Amino acid sequence: MTDSRSTNETILKIDGLRKSFGPVMAVDGVSLDIRKNEFFALLGPSGCGKTTLLRMLAGFENPTGGRILLEGTDIAPLPPEKRPLNLMFQSYALFPHMTVAKNLAYGLEMERLSKNEIDRRVDEIMTVTDLTQFANRKPEQLSGGQRQRVALARALIKRPKVLLLDEPLGALDKKLRERMQLELKRLQHEVGITFIIVTHDQEEALVMADRMAILRDGKLLQCGSPEEVYEKPGDRFVANFIGVMNFIDGHIDTGGRFEAAGFSLGLGAEAEGAVSLAVRPENIRLSTSGEGLNGVIIDVAYHGLDRVLHVKTTASDVPLQVRVAADTAAPHTIGDTIVLVIDPAKCRIYRN
Ligand code: ATP
Secondary structure (H helix, E strand, C coil), X not given: CCCCCCCCCEEEEEEEEXXXXXXEEEEEEEEEEEECCCEEEEECCCCCCHHHHHHHHHCCCCCCEXXXXXXXXXXXXXXXXXXXEEEXXXXXXXXXXXXXXXXXXXXXXXXXXXXXXXXXXXXXXXXXXXXXXXXXXXXXXXXXXXXXXXXXXHHHCCCCCXXXXXXXXXXXXXXXXXXXXXXXXXXXXXXXXXXXXXXCCHHHHHHHCCEEEEEECCEEEEEECHHHHHXXXXXXXXXXXXXXXXXXXEEECCCCEEEECCEEEECCCCCCEEEEEEECHHHEEECCCCCCEEEEEEEEEEECCEEEEEEEECCCCCCEEEEEECCCCCCCCCCCEEEEEECHHHXXXXXX
16 A cells, blocks of 8 residues: 555546436536545535435436536446445444454455455555454444444445545544544545535534535536535535635725725725625634724633634624634623724625
């Protein structure tokens, strides 16, 4: 197994893919180029079509239209078991009566590989996934996270070109989930296999993915690196879905300034009219000069290194969230009056 990073070479080309179930357009003309060795996340709210898209890649669902090309070859005619893609299901589905090592060997025995080759690959995958010490245990003698690793090892041992993972960490508690996110990322780099993961958890996608696609109602809204999507959300939905975003409704005046109730910000924006100004909590700071947007703290949430102040202002009905370092020498008490400064360079404007 080799250490690898994603390249710009496309391994999987999804071209205008569609799937309808009667009147429901579950996947509506999605085109994506997935790169070799990348960790790619399909992200979106419940019902957006993520699982249907993944199932079409795996061959469990026939597309209504469009093409799926693996290294340039249309894989539509291939049944699931003939595709060099492996789907790891939400439920781990391990064989309960077999040991970990047997569970791992099973798929290779079906391929009629030699015993030596099977033993070698089982040992290798158990090393990579830290399972060697559990080789002789049965699934019921393992924790949820360990069982998860066996399921992953079982999918990886067959050396698919692409591993498809549907909410692989869905059943785990928060702490274990966070640990497994990092572990999965490490593993992916180590085995050099392209991973496509479905998740509805935006934090999970931000932590793990090299690139991510955001879907809504079967349509692709945006595709990019976590940084691109976080810093330059393509539309208001993505801005709201990824991370925390404050929205202030207002309009752009003839001078290109953003105007809302009791608040004005020079943006040099070109088009006039009704807009929402979007700004992340970390891009609002407390004024030291007393100039800015007046507000009253209505809540303070402690997050270790920083705090999130919820601030009521005249500019929006929804309180603004402002992230400040925990050691900031400014008032942090509910009821305190503060003045906020919004960095125009860090704002995004969305047409209403
Ligand atoms: P979740 O995160 O809740 O699993 P998802 O993004 O994976 O959601 P899909 O399972 O792909 O969403 O479903 C997309 C849409 O297609 C939904 O509106 C769903 O109700 C519909 N759908 C999925 N499978 C079928 C089916 N077999 N028959 C009819 N409609 C279906």
